[in-house]
Amino acid sequence: xxxxxxxxxxxxxxxxxxxxxxxxxxxxxxxxxxxxxxxxxxxxxxxxxxxxxxxxxxxxxxxxxxxxxxxxxxxxxxxxxxxxxxxxxxxxxxxxxxxxxxxxxxxxxxxxxxxxxxxxxxxxxxxxxxxxxxxxxxxxxxxxxxxxxxxxxxxxxxxxxxxxxxxxxxxxxxxxxxxxxxxxxxxxxxxxxxxxxxxxxxxxxxxxxxxxxxxxxxxxxxxxxxxxxxxxxxxxxxx
Numbered sequence: 001x002x003x004x005x006x007x008x009x010x011x012x013x014x015x016x017x018x019x020x021x022x023x024x025x026x027x028x029x030x031x032x033x034x035x036x037x038x039x040x041x042x043x044x045x046x047x048x049x050x051x052x053x054x055x056x057x058x059x060x061x062x063x064x065x066x067x068x069x070x071x072x073x074x075x076x077x078x079x080x081x082x083x084x085x086x087x088x089x090x091x092x093x094x095x096x097x098x099x100x101x102x103x104x105x106x107x108x109x110x111x112x113x114x115x116x117x118x119x120x121x122x123x124x125x126x127x128x129x130x131x132x133x134x135x136x137x138x139x140x141x142x143x144x145x146x147x148x149x150x151x152x153x154x155x156x157x158x159x160x161x162x163x164x165x166x167x168x169x170x171x172x173x174x175x176x177x178x179x180x181x182x183x184x185x186x187x188x189x190x191x192x193x194x195x196x197x198x199x200x201x202x203x204x205x206x207x208x209x210x211x212x213x214x215x216x217x218x219x220x221x222x223x224x225x226x227x228x229x230x231x232x233x234x235x236x237x238x239x
Contacts, residue, residue, distance in 0.1 A: 002167065004166050004171060004211070004219075005036055005037055005038055005164060005166060005171075006034050006035070006036055006164065006171055006173065006213060006219065007034060007035045007036075007037060007061060007062055008032065008033075008034050008061070008213070008218055008219060009033040009034055009035050009044070009047075009054075009057050009058055009061045009062070010030075010032065010033045010048070010049055010053075010054075010057045010061075011032050011216075011217065011218055012029075012030050012031040012032035012033070012046075012048055012080070012214075012215060012216035012217070013027060013029060013030060013216055014029050014179065014180075014190075014216050015027055015028060015029035019182050019183070019186065019188075029080045029216075030048035030049055030080050030083060031046040031048035031075070031076075031080050031081040031175070031176070031215055031216065032046060032048070032213060032214060032215060032216060032217060032218070033045065033046050033047050033048055033049065033054065033057070033084070034046070034173055034213050035058070035061070035062055035064075035069075036143075036144065036147060036162070036164065036173075037062070038144055038145065038146065038147075041070055041071075041144045041145075042062075042064060042068050042069050042070060042071075043069070043070065043071045043072070043073060043143045043144050043147070044058070044069045044071070044072045044073070044088065044091070045072070045073050045074075045075065045162065045173050046073075046074060046075055046076075046081040046082075046175065046215075047072060047081075047082065047083065047084030047085060047087065047088065048080050048081050048082070048083050048084065049083060049084050050083055050084055051083075051084050051085075051086045051087035052087070053084070054066075054083075054084030054087045054088075055084075055087045058087075066087050066088050066090075066091075067090055069088050069090075069091045070091055070092065071091055071092045071093075071094060071143045071144065072085060072088050072091045072092070072093050072094065073094045073095070073143045073162060074093070074094065074095040074099070074136065075152075075159055075160055075161055075162075075173065075174070075175025075176070075177075075215070076095075076099060076155075076156045076158075076159050076175055076176060077095050077099055077100060077103045077133065077136060078103075078156065081175070082132075085132070085135075092137055093135055093136045093137060094136065094137050094138075094139045094143050095136050095137075095138065095139070095158070095160070096138070096139070096140070096149065096151060096158045096159075096160035097138035097139070097140060097158065098153065098157055098158030099156060099157060099158025099159065099160060100133065100136055100138050100158065101138075101157075101158070102156070102157035102158055103133055104130065104133055107126050107129050107130050107133065108130065110122075110126055111123050111126035111127060111130065114126060142162065143162070146164065146165060147162050147163070147164055148162070148163045148164075149161075149162065149163075150162060150163040150172060150174075150205070150208075151201075152174065152175065152177035152201035152202075152204070152205060153194070153197050153198075153201060154177070154189070154192055154194045154195070154196075154197035154198025154199070154200065154201045154202075155175075155176045155177055155189065155190050155192045155198045155201070156176070156192070157194075159175055159176060159177055159201070160175070161173050161174045161175050161177060161205065163208075163209070166211075169210035169211065170208065170209050170210050170211070171209065171210070171211045171212075171213065171219070172205055172208065172209035172211070172212050172213065172222075173213040174205050174209070174212050174213060174214060174215060175215045176190055176215035176216070177198070177201045177202055177205050177215065178202060178205050178206065178212050178214050178215065179214060179215050179216050179217070180214045180215070180216050180217035181214060181217050181218075181220045182217075183214075184206065184212070184214070184220070184222075184223070184226075184227070185227055186227070187226050187227045189202050202226065203226045205222075206222050206223065206224065206225065206226050207222075207224060207225065207226075209222045210222055
């Protein structure tokens with residue numbers, strides 16, 4: 001048996017986790033970051049830590065430096081998933097088109113509102129965010145050979161995972177479509193405007209994958225079916 005092509009770089013965390021009875025943010029949330037290593041290709045997924053920490057973790061876990069990363073794929077463009085992008089200026093940054101479009105529309109709306117209310121500092125921050133979004137390339141294809149996109153919309157408008165084959169099985173880098181092993185076992189999704197779509201994506205992810213890299217956890221075996229919900233998962237606090 002060969003090693004799987006997915007290497008975990010850093011484990012993510014929610015800013016608040018209702019499964020731990022946390023009602024308000026108690027930490028800085030960040031997504032699980034993983035690397036896909038195929039021959040001479042290194043694709044990084046969801047660099048959620050700050051740039052310096054991201055570069056350090058990459059070297060600790062793979063022996064590679066940021067310049068070795070050719071592509072960075074974001075399952076979501078939220079800050080929790082993209083905080084460390086600047087550590088990889090030479091890489092191509094990629095995301096699913098609906099996710100980028102929704103993020104741009106949201107940032108433009110918030111920027112215009114900030115300008116209207118005279119909040120120039122916030123407006124400038126949003127302008128910088130929009131500039132960063134322009135650097136991200138929309139893609140409807142996998143970032144490298146034998147990697148397929150796995151749209152999992154719902155928890156965000158364009159959440160999109162990556163599906164990889166490995167020795168007759170499938171590995172899904174799910175992003176926040178499946179937040180953690182505890183959320184999977186509880187049959188719970190994260191809070192979002194479109195619960196119905198998020199639940200459908202959650203169910204499909206669990207059914208199609210043999211192993212799942214969770215959005216805020218490690219790689220876990222999939223049970224092949226969604227367990228019965230043990231509580232109101234949609235009431236989880238915002239990230």
